[in-house]
Amino acid sequence: MTYVSIIDDQLEPQFNRDLQYVLKWLDANGNTVNSVSYLPRSVGGTTSTKNDQTIEEMLQELNFDYTRFTLKNYIDHVAAHIGRHLELVPFDLSVATTGMCVRTKNGDFIFFNENRHRLLQEHIVIHETAHLLFGHQMLRIKMTGELADLVGSDVDVVARLRTYDNISHILDEASKLVDSEQEREAEAFAREFLTQVQVNKRQEVLKDMRNSRLFPPFN
Amino acid sequence: MYVFIVAIIFWWVNFVVRIVSHSRDPQFWRMPWMYLWLNAYIIGLYYMLSHYFILVQLESIIHPVVEFPIVSFVANILMFLHLFSSLIVIQREISINFTTTYILLIVLFCLILANHLLSNSNVDLYRRNSMIIFTSMIVAGGNLFSSLLRHNILPRNQIELAHVMWYLLCAFCISLGHGLIALNSIEGLLRFTQVVETPLQTVGYALNMVSMFALVIMVQPDDILFRTLYPIRLWQLHRLQRLQRFIQRNIHPMEFIRNNQEEQTNQLDARIHATVVAILDYYPYLEVTDPLRRKLWQIEQNAYDLEDMLWHIIRIQI
Numbered sequence: 047m048t049y050v051s052i053i054d055d056q057l058e059p060q061f062n063r064d065l066q067y068v069l070k071w072l073d074a075n076g077n078t079v080n081s082v083s084y085l086p087r088s089v090g091g092t093t094s095t096k097n098d099q100t101i102e103e104m105l106q107e108l109n110f111d112y113t114r115f116t117l118k119n120y121i122d123h124v125a126a127h128i129g130r131h132l133e134l135v136p137f138d139l140s141v142a143t144t145g146m147c148v149r150t151k152n153g154d155f156i157f158f159n160e161n162r163h164r165l166l167q168e169h170i171v172i173h174e175t176a177h178l179l180f181g182h183q184m185l186r187i188k189m190t191g192e193l194a195d196l197v198g199s200d201v202d203v204v205a206r207l208r209t210y211d212n213i214s215h216i217l218d219e220a221s222k223l224v225d226s227e228q229e230r231e232a233e234a235f236a237r238e239f240l241t242q243v244q245v246n247k248r249q250e251v252l253k254d255m256r257n258s259r260l261f262p263p264f265n
Numbered sequence: 266m267y268v269f270i271v272a273i274i275f276w277w278v279n280f281v282v283r284i285v286s287h288s289r290d291p292q293f294w295r296m297p298w299m300y301l302w303l304n305a306y307i308i309g310l311y312y313m314l315s316h317y318f319i320l321v322q323l324e325s326i327i328h329p330v331v332e333f334p335i336v337s338f339v340a341n342i343l344m345f346l347h348l349f350s351s352l353i354v355i356q357r358e359i360s361i362n363f364t365t366t367y368i369l370l371i372v373l374f375c376l377i378l379a380n381h382l383l384s385n386s387n388v389d390l391y392r393r394n395s396m397i398i399f400t401s402m403i404v405a406g407g408n409l410f411s412s413l414l415r416h417n418i419l420p421r422n423q424i425e426l427a428h429v430m431w432y433l434l435c436a437f438c439i440s441l442g443h444g445l446i447a448l449n450s451i452e453g454l455l456r457f458t459q460v461v462e463t464p465l466q467t468v469g470y471a472l473n474m475v476s477m478f479a480l481v482i483m484v485q486p487d488d489i490l491f492r493t494l495y496p497i498r499l500w501q502l503h504r505l506q507r508l509q510r511f512i513q514r515n516i517h518p519m520e521f522i523r524n525n526q527e528e529q530t531n532q533l534d535a536r537i538h539a540t541v542v543a544i545l546d547y548y549p550y551l552e553v554t555d556p557l558r559r560k561l562w563q564i565e566q567n568a569y570d571l572e573d574m575l576w577h578i579i580r581i582q583i
Contacts, residue, residue, distance in 0.1 A: 141549040163565045165574065166545045237542070241535040244571065252424070252488040 060142035068137065068146060068157050101235050104179055105242070112246035117171055121156075124175045132178070134171060136160035145170035147177060147184075154178060169236045176232035183228065272474050273313050279481050280309055300354060305484055308347045312477050314340035316470065317391050317461045324387065334381055334390060341377045344398055345370065348405040355409055359416050366408045373401045388459055392450035399447035402440055410436075422572050426497070427490040428483065435479035442472030498533055504579040505540040509547075511583045512557070516550040541574060557583065 131153025568574035
């Protein structure tokens, strides 16, 4: 797991506000936001990143039964796979932040915009889990001002945001390239995974029906 | 004519395969499955007997035994059975009263019976029957379609769309085909000619063959039907991508980093999914007063799944 350090006030105001709310929620729910030094060296059972794995290989390794897909089943499956507590939090995020994965001492929390369509929510959650599964770089956000008062000035928040491409301007060239590639990988993973869910569910339906609706009204 | 016979053989081989595969399924023997399949077999039998040449050949084989034109009569009974059963199944599903239509069909059937009893010539019998059958199809089909439209029975998913599409093609071709044959019959009766096979009649047969093909597709398993939708799904993708590009042009010049089209897979399902997600991701950045933003917001609030959302999004005019 690699990290890219940034300072919270470099973030766009909307992200900053979302982050504040998320940290307040975590604090209110008794979750200590870790500094990087507290993080386990091994996440997902290995110290190396899984960036060399293809999406197909990862899907195969994950071995999820697509016909049983619900967000809860999926999250339980991924949590078991990476060996860490993983929790979904529907949250009133701004339109700029569709999803956010925050690492704490107790586990990983995936925040997703509760006001968006279920289809997008599923996509966001799977996108965020892809970062965890592939061991993508996380943002190590140095807290200042109000946030520092909340989590402590010596604490860095470790997170990954699914947003517009508004972060790249604060990253150095090398990190920007990695971030962009990893975003694409996570996006492709979510797309492939949900396509498999859709295809498998359709196959189940097709197998069940075997054409019973020859004439109107068809349903 | 030989093309017609080949088409019938192809049709029946396919149908026998479907009967055998279905007979193993216990659900097949239950209503409304059995009803629907019987209806399909009835119309299949009718196709076989609807060609004048085949009709005459069969009559000549049977004629030494029975004086009455029995093959023609059986063919017409099959067509009436199909019309009646189609109305009954719709009446059962959407509680519509078709009493007037039934009475009209019974009157038309009596005309068919009288025609069989009174006709001396095969040509005239065939021509008059063609006209009566066409009238019956218009009476039953018109009522059936207007009832379905009144009850707003629209396809809600891809499989239903495939059924509707092939059914409409089948119904359209059989109606138009019989319409042309009826027109040819009227012309023949007025001119007192004995030649049945005219270009108009041939076009009518060709349309009947298209209708037979549509029925063959209709009775295939759902997964095959779904595959026939590939061109429509390509068109849907094209509409979605057009909308995505339109949104892209109308929001701040930010990069669509996560949905780079070049990065996308060739699988159609995945491309449709990615484009819908991209639209959902970026439309909130349109101006608050933009009507497109309002429409997409309403769709997002009301659509229950991807397919439903897809149908609503592609109807947006830009």
